[in-house]
Amino acid sequence: AQSVTQLDSHVSVSEGTPVLLRCNYSSSYSPSLFWYVQHPNKGLQLLLKYTSAATLVKGINGFEAEFKKSETSFHLTKPSAHMSDAAEYFCVVSVLPRYNNNDMRFGAGTRLTVKP
Amino acid sequence: KAGVTQTPRYLIKTRGQQVTLSCSPISGHRSVSWYQQTPGQGLQFLFEYFSETQRNKGNFPGRFSGRQFSNSRSEMNVSTLELGDSALYLCASSSLPGGRTDTQYFGPGTRLTVL
Numbered sequence: 001a002q003s004v005t006q007l008d009s010h011v012s013v014s015e016g017t018p019v020l021l022r023c024n025y026s027s028s029y030s031p032s033l034f035w036y037v038q039h040p041n042k043g044l045q046l047l048l049k050y051t052s053a054a055t056l057v058k059g060i061n062g063f064e065a066e067f068k069k070s071e072t073s074f075h076l077t078k079p080s081a082h083m084s085d086a087a088e089y090f091c092v093v094s095v096l097p098r099y100n101n102n103d104m105r106f107g108a109g110t111r112l113t114v115k116p
Numbered sequence: 117k118a119g120v121t122q123t124p125r126y127l128i129k130t131r132g133q134q135v136t137l138s139c140s141p142i143s144g145h146r147s148v149s150w151y152q153q154t155p156g157q158g159l160q161f162l163f164e165y166f167s168e169t170q171r172n173k174g175n176f177p178g179r180f181s182g183r184q185f186s187n188s189r190s191e192m193n194v195s196t197l198e199l200g201d202s203a204l205y206l207c208a209s210s211s212l213p214g215g216r217t218d219t220q221y222f223g224p225g226t227r228l229t230v231l
Contacts, residue, residue: 036222041224041225041227042224042225043120043122043206043208043222043223043224043225044206044208044222045222046219046220046221049219090159104161106158106159106160107158108158109158
């Protein structure tokens with residue numbers, strides 16, 4: 001069975017400083033991994049996804065994540081935080097191949113706060 | 117291309133009532149999934165429909181049901197509402213059912229409050 005753990009429930013950074021949101025996963029099979037962002041009163045938006053191609057995945061808005069099998073991690077990073085990055089971030093794991101959406105597991109979420 | 121739309125955006129009901137939520141997927145998408153999001157349980161999968169057929173169902177009681185129409189629009193119904201049903205209900209669409217490379221696109225959600 002697969003599971004995902006987001007190691008920080010809340011991360012606070014200053015504008016212009018790097019962002020690191022940590023995610024560890026557990027999967028019996030080669031996983032697909034996703035990061036979604038949710039702004040207040042909005043749905044989830046896909047930032048990036050890993051599906052067994054390149055281990056360093058680049059997403060939208062300057063975010064990227066690196067798949068590290070030996071560490072079972074898929075941390076999300078951004079070199080310089082912007083005020084508009086303040087939101088809730090979800091790490092998601094799914095079995096490869098994902099035949100149904102019941103195989104997806106969502107992390108509990110990390111709330112990112114960006115201080116001016 | 118228009119995104120996933122959900123109506124209504126906000127809903128207030130009382131215990132024992134029933135409610136119907138609606139989701140219109142992105143044009144051309146035939147798969148619609150429903151999720152419940154609460155502070156305590158996080159995001160949990162409810163069910164998925166593809167071509168008017170329920171493909172999968174999460175671990176929710178029978179009070180939660182859904183259907184999909186020939187135009188891929190989907191409705192979710194909750195009967196005999198309980199206080200614990202208060203949540204943000206998210207709908208997501210994708211072009212194909214499952215599939216590891218397929219991306220789900222989420223709507224803004226319907227915020228249901230049960231009093």
